[in-house]
Structures are given as structure tokens and as C-alpha cells.
Amino acid sequence: MFMDFNIGLAGVLIPVLIIVLASSLRVLREYERGVVFQLGRFWKVKGPGLVIVIPGLQQMVRVDLRVVTMDVEPQDVISRDNVSVKVNAVVFFRVVDPEKAIIQVENYLLATSQLAQTTLRVVLGKHELDEMLAERERLNLDVQQILDAQTDAWGVKVTNVEIKHIDLNESMVRAIARQAEAERERRAKVIHAEGEKQAAAALLDAATMLAQRSEAMQLRYLQTMTQVAGDRATTVVLPLPIDLLGKLFDRPLAPQAGQPSPPAQTPSGPQTGTV
Incomplete structure (x- = not known):
């Protein structure tokens, strides 16, 4: 009878030991760590690999060390110039200290999400709408630095x-479009004015050069006549400068019959002779 009792006891204990041993074994992947508590107190961080946890005496909490991609819900933000916009963002973070992530905060995922929403509203509310649209990289860095400093604990x-x-209402979109159109018109007028200024300066230089040499003015006049002659106009009226004729004819014309000859010109100034 005693042998039968031992066999029965062994038949009960062996399955219990197998169950206890199976429940005490944990397998942690390479990106996982286990925060082990012993009788409610923090004991150590284990993993990766095979980890033994004593049932009833120890408890283990798994922590994922991979980068978490968290989508921040759209937030209503009022910019510094009193423009209401909706802004959403994405936050990338990971756990670097499993002990703090379990002990110092109840749910680090929820806490990081709520902190990201609040920080996003605070940081963007300090800037004007134009800065939000044009300087996203700087705003991203500001939000990241604030979040990193607060989640370090x-x-x-x-x-x-x-x-x-960054979502805008329809009226603000139309206002921005009108502003952009006005800016393009302003640039076009400035470019046109700069072109007129440069053209006027070039014409002034050309006129100065032509005024210094009369031959250049004659050549320019003849070139203009050649260009006009090539057009299809039937009647062309061209002014003929008098000084041009004087350059073309070096000798005076001979006097006609019945007209007195021009008086001979005597040299002016004192005359000298020999005796």
C-alpha cells in the first residue's frame, strides 16, 4: 500500500513540477527585455534569450526596444498672427532604459502621445503662419528637443x-493665393523696371559715343536708311541733317552765270613779308 501511495504521489507531483517549470521559462527576442520584480521590488533587467522566472516569487514585464512610430492626432493650433490651423505630426521614439519605462511612468506609450500633442500646440502657437509653412525643419527640431528632454526621465x-x-480653411487658402499672386506681380514689375534702367543706361552710353564721333553718326544714319528701304512701306520721309551734306561735299559749288563770285577770303591775323 505504501508503494502505491508513493506512486500516486509521484504521479501528481511530476505533472505539477512540469507545469511549474514550463511556466517559469521565458524566451525573449533580441529586441525585447524583461523587467523582473521579486516580491514587488525591482530585481533586474533580463534578456534576450532564455529567462527563468520563479512563479509566485517573481514577475516579469516585457519591454520592446524597437523604434515606435506614433501618429499624433490633428491638433487645433492658433498661430501668433491669430490664424487657426489643424496640424498633425508623426513621432519616432524608442525605449533606452526598460527599468525607467516601467517604473517611472504607468504607460509610456500613452504618456508620450499626450506629451507630443501638447508640445506640438505650444511650439507652433509661438510662430506665425508663414513660419509654419516655410520653416518646418526648424519647428520639427524644436518639438523633438522639447519631447526628448521631458521623456528622458x-x-x-x-x-x-x-x-x-498643416490644414487651412478655404478663405485662408484664397488669401495666400492672392498674396502669392501679388508677390509675383511685384517681382515682375521690379524686373521690368530694372530692364528699363539698364536699357536707358545703354542708350545713354551709345548716344555719348555717337556724339563724340560724327562719322559714327553718319554710319548709323546710313544703316537706318538701309533698314527702312528693306521694309514694304510705299512712302518714306527721312530728315537730312545739314551737317551731313557738309561732310559729303568738301569743296564749295561753282557760281552760276550772272551771279557774282564769292569774295576771296583773306587770311586773318597779322601778315609778315620781306623787303
Whole structure:
């Protein structure tokens, strides 16, 4: 009878030991760590690999060390110039200290999400709408630095923050379009004025050069006549400068019959002779 009792006891204990041993074994992947508590107190961080946890005496909490991609819900932001916009972003972070991530905060995922929403509203509210649209990289860096400083106590490292969308209402979109159109018109007028200024300066230089040499003016006049002659106009009236004729005819014309000859010109100034 005693042998039968031992056999029965062994038949009960062996399955119990197998169950206890199976429940005490944990397998942690390369990106996982186990925060082990012994009788409610923090004991150590284990993993990766095979980990033994004593049932009833120890408890283990798994922590994922991979980068978490968290989508921040659209936030209503009022800019410094009193423009209401909706902004959403994405936050990239990971756990670097499993002990702090479990002990210092109840739920580090929820806490990081709420902190990202609040920080996004605060940081963007300090800037004007034009800065939000044109300087996203600087705003991303500001939000990332603030989040990283505040989540450091939780063992969480915020690696990057990216603003995805800045949604404007229809009236503000039309106002921005009108502003952009006015800016383009202003640039076009400035470019046109600069071109007129440069053209006027070039014409002034050309006129100065032509005024210095009369031959250049004659050549320019003849070139203009050649260009006009090639056009299809039937009647062309061209002014003929008098000084041009004087250059073309070096000798005076002979006097006609019945007209007195021009008086001979005597040299002016004192005359000298020999005796």
C-alpha cells in the first residue's frame, strides 16, 4: 500500500513540477527585455534569450526596444498672427532604459502621445503662419528637443518628429493665393523696371559715343536708311541733317552765270613779308 501511495504521489507531483517549470521559462527576442520584480521590488533587467522566472516569487514585464512610430492626432493650433490651423505630426521614439519605462511612468506609450500633442500646440502657437509653412525643419527640431528632454526621465528617447500636414480653411487658402499672386506681380514689375534702367543706361552710353564721333553718326544714319528701304512701306520721309551734306561735299559749288563770285577770303591775323 505504501508503494502505491508513493506512486500516486509521484504521479501528481511530476505533472505539477512540469507545469511549474514550463511556466517559469521565458524566451525573449533580441529586441525585447524583461523587467523582473521579486516580491514587488525591482530585481533586474533580463534578456534576450532564455529567462527563468520563479512563479509566485517573481514577475516579469516585457519591454520592446524597437523604434515606435506614433501618429499624433490633428491638433487645433492658433498661430501668433491669430490664424487657426489643424496640424498633425508623426513621432519616432524608442525605449533606452526598460527599468525607467516601467517604473517611472504607468504607460509610456500613452504618456508620450499626450506629451507630443501638447508640445506640438505650444511650439507652433509661438510662430506665425508663414513660419509654419516655410520653416518646418526648424519647428520639427524644436518639438523633438522639447519631447526628448521631458521623456528622458521615462527612459524614452525621441529620435525624430515630422510635421505631416498643416490644414487651412478655404478663405485662408484664397488669401495666400492672392498674396502669392501679388508677390509675383511685384517681382515682375521690379524686373521690368530694372530692364528699363539698364536699357536707358545703354542708350545713354551709345548716344555719348555717337556724339563724340560724327562719322559714327553718319554710319548709323546710313544703316537706318538701309533698314527702312528693306521694309514694304510705299512712302518714306527721312530728315537730312545739314551737317551731313557738309561732310559729303568738301569743296564749295561753282557760281552760276550772272551771279557774282564769292569774295576771296583773306587770311586773318597779322601778315609778315620781306623787303
